Every structure is written in C-alpha cells, then in structure tokens.
Amino acid sequence: MSEFNRKQELKRYLVWFVVGLTFVLAMEGTHVNPGALFDRDGIRNAGELLSGLLSPNLSPDFLHRIFLLSFESLFVGILGTVFAVVIGIGLAMFAIRIPELPDPPGRQGRRQSFVVATARTVSRFTLGFFRSIPEIVWAYLFVQILGLGPGAAVLAIGLTVGGSIGKLYAELAEAVDRQIIGGLRAAGVGRWGILMHGILPQVKRQWVAYALFRMECNIRTGTILGVVGAGGLGSEIALSIRYLEFDKLATTLIAVLMFVIALEWVSAYLRRHPVKWSLLFAAVGGIASFAYLDIPWMDLLTGNWSNLPGTTEFDLSAEFLGKTATLVWQTLLMAWIATLLAAVFAFFLAPLSTRSLVTGSYLSQTYGKRGLSLWMSRLLQSGSQFFLQVTRAMPELTLALVFVVWVGPGALAGILAIAVHNIGVLGRLYTDVYEEVEPGPAKAMQASGASGLSTWLYAVLPQVSPRVLAFTLYRFEVNVRATATVGFVGAGGIGDSLYTSISLFHISDLVVLLVVMVAVVTLVDQVGDRMRKRILNGPSCEPPLAQRLANLFSRTSGAPLTSPMTSDIPKLEVAQLCCRCGAAPAFSVIRPVSLSSQGLTFISDKFLPTGLMVQLVVVYPDGKLSSVISARACPAVSPAHSIDSKTIKNYLSFIEPAPDFLSAMIVIAQRDAAYFIDDSECSTHEKNARGNASISSQLDSTIA
Amino acid sequence: MKTFSSMCKPWQRLIAALVVGGSLLTSAVSYAADDVIRVTGIPDENPTELARKNQPLVDYLEKKLGKKVTYVAVTDYGAAVSALSAGKIDFAWLGGFTFVQARHLAGAEPLAMRDIDRKFKSVFIANTTSGIEKPEDFKGKTFAFGSKSSTSGHLMPRHYLLSLLAINPEKDFASLPVYSGAHDATVKLVESGKIQGGALNIEVWDRMLAEKKFDAKKVKLVWTSPEYVDYVWAARKGLSPELVAKFKDAFLNLDPSVPEQKAVLELQGAKVFVAANQSDFDSIEKVARDTGLLK
Numbered sequence: 001m002s003e004f005n006r007k008q009e010l011k012r013y014l015v016w017f018v019v020g021l022t023f024v025l026a027m028e029g030t031h032v033n034p035g036a037l038f039d040r041d042g043i044r045n046a047g048e049l050l051s052g053l054l055s056p057n058l059s060p061d062f063l064h065r066i067f068l069l070s071f072e073s074l075f076v077g078i079l080g081t082v083f084a085v086v087i088g089i090g091l092a093m094f095a096i097r098i099p100e101l102p103d104p105p106g107r108q109g110r111r112q113s114f115v116v117a118t119a120r121t122v123s124r125f126t127l128g129f130f131r132s133i134p135e136i137v138w139a140y141l142f143v144q145i146l147g148l149g150p151g152a153a154v155l156a157i158g159l160t161v162g163g164s165i166g167k168l169y170a171e172l173a174e175a176v177d178r179q180i181i182g183g184l185r186a187a188g189v190g191r192w193g194i195l196m197h198g199i200l201p202q203v204k205r206q207w208v209a210y211a212l213f214r215m216e217c218n219i220r221t222g223t224i225l226g227v228v229g230a231g232g233l234g235s236e237i238a239l240s241i242r243y244l245e246f247d248k249l250a251t252t253l254i255a256v257l258m259f260v261i262a263l264e265w266v267s268a269y270l271r272r273h274p275v276k277w278s279l280l281f282a283a284v285g286g287i288a289s290f291a292y293l294d295i296p297w298m299d300l301l302t303g304n305w306s307n308l309p310g311t312t313e314f315d316l317s318a319e320f321l322g323k324t325a326t327l328v329w330q331t332l333l334m335a336w337i338a339t340l341l342a343a344v345f346a347f348f349l350a351p352l353s354t355r356s357l358v359t360g361s362y363l364s365q366t367y368g369k370r371g372l373s374l375w376m377s378r379l380l381q382s383g384s385q386f387f388l389q390v391t392r393a394m395p396e397l398t399l400a401l402v403f404v405v406w407v408g409p410g411a412l413a414g415i416l417a418i419a420v421h422n423i424g425v426l427g428r429l430y431t432d433v434y435e436e437v438e439p440g441p442a443k444a445m446q447a448s449g450a451s452g453l454s455t456w457l458y459a460v461l462p463q464v465s466p467r468v469l470a471f472t473l474y475r476f477e478v479n480v481r482a483t484a485t486v487g488f489v490g491a492g493g494i495g496d497s498l499y500t501s502i503s504l505f506h507i508s509d510l511v512v513l514l515v516v517m518v519a520v521v522t523l524v525d526q527v528g529d530r531m532r533k534r535i536l537n538g539p540s541c542e543p544p545l546a547q548r549l550a551n552l553f554s555r556t557s558g559a560p561l562t563s564p565m566t567s568d569i570p571k572l573e574v575a576q577l578c579c580r581c582g583a584a585p586a587f588s589v590i591r592p593v594s595l596s597s598q599g600l601t602f603i604s605d606k607f608l609p610t611g612l613m614v615q616l617v618v619v620y621p622d623g624k625l626s627s628v629i630s631a632r633a634c635p636a637v638s639p640a641h642s643i644d645s646k647t648i649k650n651y652l653s654f655i656e657p658a659p660d661f662l663s664a665m666i667v668i669a670q671r672d673a674a675y676f677i678d679d680s681e682c683s684t685h686e687k688n689a690r691g692n693a694s695i696s697s698q699l700d701s702t703i704a
Numbered sequence: 705m706k707t708f709s710s711m712c713k714p715w716q717r718l719i720a721a722l723v724v725g726g727s728l729l730t731s732a733v734s735y736a737a738d739d740v741i742r743v744t745g746i747p748d749e750n751p752t753e754l755a756r757k758n759q760p761l762v763d764y765l766e767k768k769l770g771k772k773v774t775y776v777a778v779t780d781y782g783a784a785v786s787a788l789s790a791g792k793i794d795f796a797w798l799g800g801f802t803f804v805q806a807r808h809l810a811g812a813e814p815l816a817m818r819d820i821d822r823k824f825k826s827v828f829i830a831n832t833t834s835g836i837e838k839p840e841d842f843k844g845k846t847f848a849f850g851s852k853s854s855t856s857g858h859l860m861p862r863h864y865l866l867s868l869l870a871i872n873p874e875k876d877f878a879s880l881p882v883y884s885g886a887h888d889a890t891v892k893l894v895e896s897g898k899i900q901g902g903a904l905n906i907e908v909w910d911r912m913l914a915e916k917k918f919d920a921k922k923v924k925l926v927w928t929s930p931e932y933v934d935y936v937w938a939a940r941k942g943l944s945p946e947l948v949a950k951f952k953d954a955f956l957n958l959d960p961s962v963p964e965q966k967a968v969l970e971l972q973g974a975k976v977f978v979a980a981n982q983s984d985f986d987s988i989e990k991v992a993r994d995t996g997l998l999k
Contacts, residue, residue: 147792235779242885244892503782503852506999
C-alpha cells in the first residue's frame, strides 16, 4: 500500500474520530445523563408507559371524541398545506432568478430590473422569516387574532411550511432546463411568460410531489398544535400525559399512526398519477376543510390587530443576552447530538429495509437467498420498515411529551424525541437513496460471488455516501428548528424560554428570543447549504491555487496547455466503472490500467471474446450516472503477460467516444486515482507508456 | 371566438385567478353570531372535572341573561388570557395572577368572586418516602409547581418559598422545578414518586382528599401557606355595561335556598359570591412584579 493511500485512510479515520469527539463534547455541554433512561426511575416510568400503551382506552365515548378530533387534525393539515402552497408559490414567483434572463437594456429596463431585484430580495427574506419561526409560535400568535380553535393552526402551518415550500420551489425552478427558457427569451417572451410557459411545465411534478410530502408532515404537525389551544388531537395528547393516563395516550397515538399511514398511501397514489389529480385532491380537501373547520376568517380582516401586545422596551442587559446565548448554544448541541444518534441508527436500519439489499439480488437470475433464509430476510425487512414508519409518524413534540414522562424534563428528553423521530425520517431518506443505486457495480460483484455485506460495503456504499451525508446535514438544519419547539413541553433548549415568554406575556423577551432564533436558523441554513453543495458536487474541480498560478504563468510564457483528453494515466475505481455485456455481466474484477480517447485497458478475470459489444456506464462520486456508451472488446493486449486470472488484460475500443463521457471518466479517475490502484510492480509512468504502446499496436493489428 | 385565456396575458390570468379565489374564500366565511356569550375558565383541573362543574352554571347563566352561553374549553392558562384580551371570549374565570395579566394586557374588569377566594391558601405536599417533614426540607428535593401562570400553584408558592422559607426555586431544589400544568396533575406527579414535593391550590387538595382521588398513604400535607386573594370572574373590555352588570348580578344573586342555584354554588365550591374590586388584586400584582413573573 502506498504512502499516500495510508495518509488518505488516516485522514478518513481522523474525520470520524473528530465527529465522535464532538458528540462526546456535546453530551458534556448539555449535561445530560443517558443513564436516566434505564435507572430505577427510568425503568419504572417506562414500564408504566408501556403497560398503558399496551391497553388502549377503547370506550365508545372516547373513541367517538378521538374520531372527531382526528378529522379536525386531518383537515388542519390539508388546509394548512393548501395555504402553504399558495403562499409558497406566490412568494416563489418573485424569488425566482430566471436563468438565461439578462436584464433588458435601456433606462426603463434598468428601472424594471431594479424592481425585479428588490422584489426578489424582499420575497426571499420573507420566505426565510416565515420558515425560521416554528409553527407553534405562529399558532400562539394567531390564537390572539382568530381565537381558540383550528384556524390558528391552519395559518401557522401555512406560514412556516409556506416559507420552506417557497424556498424549495424557487430552487427547483432555478435548476430547470435552460434551453427552453433561452428559446422563449429569444422569441421575446417576458418574465411572466417565461415563468408560466418555460418554468412551470418543467417543475410542476416536482412541486406537487414536494407538496404531498409536506402534507404528510403537516398533518402530523396538526395533531400537536392543539397543545397551545389550536384544535385537533394535540390537546388530547397533552392532557393524557399531564394526567398520566397512558391508556388514552395509546388510543390517540394509534389514531395518529393510522391516518398518517393511510395518507401516505393516498399521496403515493397521487404521485404516480397526473398533476390534475393532485389539484383535484387539494381543491376537494380544501373545500371540505373549509366546510368542516369553523374558522372565523373575517377576523383576519376586521379583527383587532391592535390586540397583539406591543412593546417598546427591550431587555438587552448582559445577563439576559448571556442566558439567551447559552440557550442557543444548548439548542445547537441538542440538535447535533440528536442528528448523530439518529444517523447512526438509520444508517444500519436503512439497508435492512431496502428490498434489493436484503431479500433480492441485483442479478436478474437470482442466486440469492431461498427458502427459510429468504423468509427471515423478508421478516427483517418488513420489521425495520415498520419501525421506520412508526418513528416517522410520531411528531417530535408528541415524542418529547412521552420522553418527559420517561426521563423527566430537560435536554435529554428533547434529544431523545428528536433522535427517535429522525431515525424514521433519515431511514426513509436513506432507503430512497439506496433504492436508486445503479445496480451495475453490485451486479458485477454479486456475479463474482461477493456476499451481501461486501456488496453493500464496496459496490453500494461508495455510490450513496455523498447523498447520505447531504441528507444528514439537511436534517440537522431542520432539527435546529425542531429543537426550538420541544422546549414548549419542557424538553430543554431555547423553546422553554420561548414558551415562558409567551405564556407569561413577556413580549420584549419574546421579540429578542425570536430575533436571535431567526438569525441562528438563517446562519445554520446558509452554512448547511454551502456544505451540502460541496459534498454533492465533490471537491472543486478547479486545480489548486498553486497549480492555477503555474498555469497562468505557463500560459503567458507561451507553453502549450495539455488538454484533459490526452491526460495519461487516469485510473478508475472498481465500483465506479461498470460494464454490461448483454444480459449478465460476463466478467468481473475490473481493474483499469489506462484510458485514452480511443479506448480503455483493464484487467479482468477472463479473456473477452473478440468483437463482444460492451456497455460502459460512469458512476459519478455522488452516485449520478452519465450516459451509457458502447464499446467493442478486442483480444487481450499482451497474452504473454496474462498467465493467471489476476493479470488478464483486455482492451475495449470506444465506438462513439463522446467527449463529455470521456471527460467525466477522466475526472472520476483523477479524483480517485490516489487510492484505488494498488500496483506495486511498476511505477505509473512505466505502465502507462507500456499500455499506450500496446494499445496502439493492438489497434493497428485490429484494423489491419 | 377568442377564449378567455387567449385574450389575456399570463400575469393577467394569474391575477384573475387570485381575485376569483379570494372572493370564493371570503364568501365561504361563516359569521360568528353576536348574541352568543362565550365564557371560559383557566384549565386548572382536568377537562372532564371542569365540564362537570360548569354545565349547571352555563344553564343558569342562559336563563338569567336570556342569551345562548357557550363554554369554550382551553388547555392552557395563557390561551384563556389571550383569548379574553383579544375579545374572543367575553367572560372568563381567572386566577389572581392570570387576572392581573389580563388587566395589564387589555384592561379586564373583575366582577365577582367566591367567599373563599378572599382568603385563599396553597398547600405544600410531599411523597411519604421523600423524608420531607417540615417546609425547610424541600431544599435539595425535586419539586413541582402547577402551571407557570397559576396563582395558587406557582406564583404564591414561589413567593412564600423565597420570602418565608428562603428557598430559591431556581437554585435550591435538586433540579429545576417541574411545571405539571394543573393542580390535580401535581398531586398525581407527587403520588407517583416522579417528583418528591409540590405545591397546589387548597380547594383542589381538600376535594381530592375527600373524594379519595389519590392514595393517602403516598402523599402527605407538609405546610399550608398564609392567605391571599385568588380566583375571580372577569369581563373583557368593550362589553356593554348592561350585559356586564347583568352577568355580575347573576352571580351575586345566587340563592342557596333555590335547589338549582344551590347546586351551582356547591359545584363552584362557594357558599356565596361577593363583588370583586380592582384594588383586591394590587397585592397580587406587586408579588407578580417582585418575583419577575409580570414584566
């Protein structure tokens, strides 16, 4: 193993060590004692909870009540989503920076572009503001205007979720195919025309899919906002826990679970069908909700907005600000611990619930599990799927209430609540990533007899790890906001102070806390956005600064620049170059030796028959695929050297050497060159020279 | 023939859609009837208990006022106060501290209170296994208040802990105090042993004791606080004076000799209702400011 290889390895272990260290330090920082879960009190509390949960209260009166409240929560979620989508689209329309739309020239054009830019800034800020304030705070504020009942919950969901939907919609709209927009632009279509005819048709499916996903979340939120007097099942959950009536809690939780799962079916159905079905569902659901929920909408217009308590004095003393800073820090630490905990559990549960990894096989003619072991695997798969489903269906606040009973109030309860909910969410996201894995590398490994575990480790994991990381970071951002809400039920973090300031009407404290929170959430989002972009796009493809300076220097001195097409010795990672020959992989153990614009030399376990058509796929480090290209196999490069199966060299000549395909392969090869080729026999230069020489001679002979 | 969409530019169509949607939205609005009187009470006990206590009262008020009366249940003290200040509730049964909040926020007016509310007390209780014998023993133990906005379950116990027992709730307990949310919930917490000590409303304690709502072997009374002013029926600002006067008289004229009215009095835990004045709550307001709960 080369020196560089070991260094890379060391660096990777160091990163994991640092992440582990932050976990330990964060645990220290929040002063939580995980032992409280299983000490004498903890076990007794857990036992009481469990025995109550196992015997749900099924008295007809209570069931009737829960049934009605469930519908209220359901309608709150649907109507809230409709509002959120209206608010989100309304603001996103202004927030979108249309690609390929240069500002029109001239004086009037300047004024127009100034208006557009201002509208964009304002709407982006509004979206960020709506998003940063938790639903439960909005709900509390709207109780002042709309009174007690579901109206406050609907508007609260509309604003917070509208903020995040709007942001995502704008991002999706900016990533559309630019050629269509360019065409419309060339035909003289204005901003609105481009939005309606160039962008909307391209993004509508994605928009609907995300709205449906958010609707599931919103109905879960709708079940808990009742805690602050905003209708739905929430008050029932809060009361059953306040009076330690766990049998009633069980009934309520089962109700939540049932209709969340039912809704997931509905949204899966809608996602598979044309957009108009979703619009119809939204319209019918919205009207039904309007009719069912008795909300005094006129109060929004005529209502006494002056009822909102105002304040002019702000407590900016060092003591209060210091306390706020401590709380913010604690909130961040809690979110970090919870995210890491959830990520670890989800990381191991997600492969178990992925069909192709557990029961199936990547090969079409399976040599995989049969009989009893297949059934065991299926059981394992449905078990972990069920676990992820249940944990995902439970809102953080509900879990926080439960954990407050189990381990007592404080940061630990909050951490556990967020962690358990996120096991479900992250597990689902990871599973989706796993299901989308390009099967080629895994097929190649399985064909050569690799076990399930090693297929996962070497063929699947390298494809998914960037997206898994990106999703984890994304959830951390979400969790910072969630941690701010669990404090409402006594589970630590800044939410406790928010709740105190709201319920005791300390308006000036509330304003300061909210400003601090919006600032922190915005900051975390910004940092997260950048880190995610970096993870997903890989390290910057630009050469390091020294190299760029050198290039600049060499350019000025007139030295010829080397084109990437002629780069000499790119090496490819096993799992990242996949070959398909007809139905099943004809060979495996691919070890690339050299790559040029004409073809690829590699080592495999057997000779390829002359003239065999092979398809090559490049898998980018972030798991995306590039176009497939055909290649024709030529006889072994140098049969004299190919004695044992580990050194059989083959040569594939590209039939259509598409430039972008090649450059993609070269980029991958260069990026991963450091540690995937283990060749102790000869230096890279020697091998390259030999490879190229033999390729050209081989080509000559083939053509001849 | 030109269709609507071909006549308009896209942005005009968008605006048209918004206008149509908006008008549909406003036409679907249901108007709240003005002749309904909405009353509520702070949720200091569990909702079934509150509903039992209040149904005869609602019937009585409907008869006296000649209008429909609805009781709006809330699960949070703050929600009751803000709904009253926002005019979403006309009359509310508030605690001393929540009344002071409502007065401070939106000029609520005190109407009537029970005879017992002028000399109300809190009790300090403990789990029998906690080893708490006298009030000073609460130091170093875990402790539960009721709701954060409760007078007899939080404000006054906190005041007496600080002033008479020299115990700072934020520093001298084994951990930060727990807020159970309601008086009966505090008893349940102490009974379960999850929390060692707690403070609550003496009226709820006496009734739970009489009705054997908890295991008397597990919870004991440690200390009873001095007297203070507590619960009151309050009216929001901006109601017609006749309605407020009628509502107040309905309480002051409750007659124990009439069987139905006797039932109302008994359920409210009162022998008679007396008039309440703004000045009755000045001492509570001072305590609330001193402890930093009212800002």
